[in-house]
Structure formats: C-alpha cells, structure tokens
Amino acid sequence: MTTTSTSTASPRWSTWPSQDRSRSRSIAALMVLSARAVVFAARLGAVPRRNPCGRLAGRRYTDCPVKRGLDTSAKSCPVVTEPGWFTPRWYVLRTRSRHEKVVRDQLAQREVEVFLPLAERWSRWKDRRQRIAVPLFPGYCFARFLLTERYRLLNLVGVATLVGFAGKPEPVPDPEIEAIQRLAASTLQYDPHPFLTEGMDVEVVRGPLAGVRGKLLRKDRTTRLVLAVTLIRQAAVLEIHPADIVPVR
Incomplete structure (x- = not known):
C-alpha cells in the first residue's frame, strides 16, 4: 500500500522577507500618487495635452484655435509656444x-x-x-x-x-530689467524721465553701470544717460561723464 503525502505550497511572495514586501508596497503607493498628481496637474492646465487634431495645447486656454479645432494646419499651438509658458x-x-x-x-x-x-x-x-x-x-x-x-x-x-x-x-526684455535693477542698487542720483524715441544708443564702459546700454541725452552742457523700459514707455535719467560711455554700433 502506497501512501501519498500532499503538501500545500506556500505562495511565492510569502517567502520574501518582510522588508522587501514593505518596499514593494511603498513603490506601488508612490506610483499611484504620481499618477494622481499628473491627472490633477493636467486639470489645472500645468501639463499640456493633445488636442483632437493631434497638436499640443494647454488645457486651460479656450482661445487656442488649435485646441478648438479651427486650425488643423498649425504645427504647434500659438498659446503654448508664446514666451513665458514654460519659463518665467x-x-x-x-x-x-x-x-x-x-x-x-x-x-x-x-x-x-x-x-x-x-x-x-x-x-x-x-x-x-x-x-x-x-x-x-x-x-x-x-x-x-x-x-x-x-x-x-x-x-x-x-x-x-x-x-x-x-x-x-508682453514680457519685458531681461536686459532692460537688469539695467533698472543695477541703477536702483547703485548710489547714483536718478529721476524719472519721459520716454525718448530719438537719441544715440550708448554703452557704459566703466563705473557701477558698466555694460548697461541706454540713450544719450544732452541738456545744459551736461551729458545724461536715459535707461528706458520700452513696453510701458517709461525711462529714468542720470548724469554721466562723457568719457564713461561709447557709441553702440
């Protein structure tokens, strides 16, 4: 008489150390949280998505002709590609x-x-x-x-x-902002000045504003430099020695 012994095989995962099981559960939880974060960001418009026409566009904006399907010939969404969308x-x-x-x-x-x-x-x-x-x-x-x-x-x-x-x-060019920031951080005397459309472009070659470009203005035998912010048509003016500036070619 032959006796057959049966043994119940334990699941494979039960042989893993408890530390490995905890690590696997943590990884799975992180994957779920990451997927939820992507969905939430897409709803807020922070993550671009594909339109029915196959073009890339931001979900938040409804004025995009590509997103609305009005322009299927565009290679990219004009709203997404404009300055400041992905870079501050x-x-x-x-x-x-x-x-x-x-x-x-x-x-x-x-x-x-x-x-x-x-x-x-x-x-x-x-x-x-x-x-x-x-x-x-x-x-x-x-x-x-x-x-x-x-x-x-x-x-x-x-x-x-x-x-x-x-x-x-419309973004302001970084050099214009940097010029006004350097002027505000200096000890030079400056005042608001009307925006000028005429005048020679000059660059400061020495002093605390070396490398800054602006408009040259002469008044009452005094040489002055005008630093302009073109977008808002505002400017600041300061006195400067003629030897400290050179024409910009």
Whole structure:
C-alpha cells in the first residue's frame, strides 16, 4: 500500500522577507500618487495635452484655435509656444493709483519675484521737509512668473491689468530689467524721465553701470544717460561723464 503525502505550497511572495514586501508596497503607493498628481496637474492646465487634431495645447486656454479645432494646419499651438509658458519671464502689472507698494507686498507674500524701482524725493510737510521713496514708474510694478499664474495675480488687490499688446501679455526684455535693477542698487542720483524715441544708443564702459546700454541725452552742457523700459514707455535719467560711455554700433 502506497501512501501519498500532499503538501500545500506556500505562495511565492510569502517567502520574501518582510522588508522587501514593505518596499514593494511603498513603490506601488508612490506610483499611484504620481499618477494622481499628473491627472490633477493636467486639470489645472500645468501639463499640456493633445488636442483632437493631434497638436499640443494647454488645457486651460479656450482661445487656442488649435485646441478648438479651427486650425488643423498649425504645427504647434500659438498659446503654448508664446514666451513665458514654460519659463518665467518679467511682466508689467498696471496698478491702481497709489497701489504700487500694496501690489508689491502681496506678490512677495505669494513668493513671486517682484521688482518695484523707487526714487527718493523731498516732500514738504507742515513744518518740515522729509525725504521719501516713491515709485520710479508710477502705476507699474514688475513681476517674474509663468503665464499659467497670471489669473491668480490679476485678482490681487490693486492690480488693474497686465500690460501687453492685442490682449496678450508682453514680457519685458531681461536686459532692460537688469539695467533698472543695477541703477536702483547703485548710489547714483536718478529721476524719472519721459520716454525718448530719438537719441544715440550708448554703452557704459566703466563705473557701477558698466555694460548697461541706454540713450544719450544732452541738456545744459551736461551729458545724461536715459535707461528706458520700452513696453510701458517709461525711462529714468542720470548724469554721466562723457568719457564713461561709447557709441553702440
């Protein structure tokens, strides 16, 4: 008589050490969380998606002709490819009267890179004079952000609109912002100045503003340099020695 012994085979995973099982569960949980994060970001418009026409477009924007299927011949979405979509750029926020510093403080609280150039001037009170800091370009504040963030910034107190052309925000060239930032950080005396369309382009070759380019202006035998922000048609002017500048070819 033959006796047949039966043994129940344990599942393969049960032979794994408990540490390996915990690691596998952690990896699976991370994969699920990553998938959910991608779906959530796509709903917010931070992740581009494919349109029915097969073109790449942002989900948030409804004015994209490619997304709406009105232009199937375009090679790429004009909204996605415009500057500032994936790379932060400098933009100009137009503010309400005397709200420049209010807007600056709100942007700083939201960890948005902000730049509000100030100029000092004398203010007369009842019995004394006091030197105060006022915005160099009244009614404007500079901020560096992605275009996907513009809607929440436009809802800030004191913000009127975003400066641009044909209803589209226009970024400010980095060299223009850097020139005004270096001027504000220096100890030179400067004041607001009307925007000029005429004048020679010059470059500073020595001093704290070496490498900065601007417009040359002569007034009352004094050589002055005008640093302009073309988008908002504003400028600042400072006195400079003729030997410190050279023409730009």
